[in-house]
Amino acid sequence: RKEVEQDPGPFNVPEGATVAFNCTYSNSASQSFFWYRQDCRKEPKLLMSVYSSGNEDGRFTAQLNRASQYISLLIRDSKLSDSATYLCVPSYNNNDMRFGAGTRLTVKP
Amino acid sequence: ETGVTQSPTHLIKTRGQQVTLRCSSQSGHNTVSWYQQALGQGPQFIFQYYREEENGRGNFPPRFSGLQFPNYSSELNVNALELDDSALYLCASSLADRAYEQYFGPGTRLTVT
Numbered sequence: 001r002k003e004v005e006q007d008p009g010p011f012n013v014p015e016g017a018t019v020a021f022n023c024t025y026s027n028s029a030s031q032s033f034f035w036y037r038q039d040c041r042k043e044p045k046l047l048m049s050v051y052s053s054g055n056e057d058g059r060f061t062a063q064l065n066r067a068s069q070y071i072s073l074l075i076r077d078s079k080l081s082d083s084a085t086y087l088c089v090p091s092y093n094n095n096d097m098r099f100g101a102g103t104r105l106t107v108k109p
Numbered sequence: 110e111t112g113v114t115q116s117p118t119h120l121i122k123t124r125g126q127q128v129t130l131r132c133s134s135q136s137g138h139n140t141v142s143w144y145q146q147a148l149g150q151g152p153q154f155i156f157q158y159y160r161e162e163e164n165g166r167g168n169f170p171p172r173f174s175g176l177q178f179p180n181y182s183s184e185l186n187v188n189a190l191e192l193d194d195s196a197l198y199l200c201a202s203s204l205a206d207r208a209y210e211q212y213f214g215p216g217t218r219l220t221v222t
Contacts, residue, residue: 032209043213097154
């Protein structure tokens with residue numbers, strides 16, 4: 001079993017749609033959680049941190065369920081510019097970040 | 110642009126050779142992490158350097174080694190190259206107290222033949 005599991009997709013959605021990605025992690029020692037996005041042939045960039053209480057950043061909402069070792073990302077009102085691969089990243093500490101393989105999203109006009 | 114630069118952009122080596130990849134961190138960042146990203150996979154953590162010392166290591170063999178210099182730039186060295194070492198190598202810089210907020214460079218594409 002992979003340490004971080006994500007549905008690879010691709011998720012193909014129309015502009016304005018709401019889309020959700022899920023991620024499970026196997027190491028219960030993970031302390032911090034993040035979502036990164038990676039555009040095609042580009043480097044990963046931090047999208048948002050994930051807090052136990054859930055958190056929002058504009059159209060993006062992240063949730064964490066430690067008991068189920070599950071993280072989610074919800075994108076509302078999808079834009080063309082949201083097309084990217086979304087990487088789930090549990091971290092044991094700030095030194096050791098375990099990236100998932102990513103979920104690919106394509107937003108179409 | 111993140112301000113993190115890597116060289117070279119592309120590199121072709123043969124099995125058994127050694128390679129050195131270089132990274133210049135974003136101004137003010139004192140921590141550098143290295144990752145290997147195979148096609149279709151997420152970045153895999155190799156190691157992190159802080160204050161010129163290794164500060165954490167992933168599941169990579171000792172033939173992967175690194176250095177950090179006083180100006181916070183860094184090198185990744187790989188000895189005895191294997192075909193499976195072919196990948197994109199990414200470095201990321203950060204501040205020590207915000208090491209989760211990593212700023213990645215564009216990567217070095219290494220091909221081992």
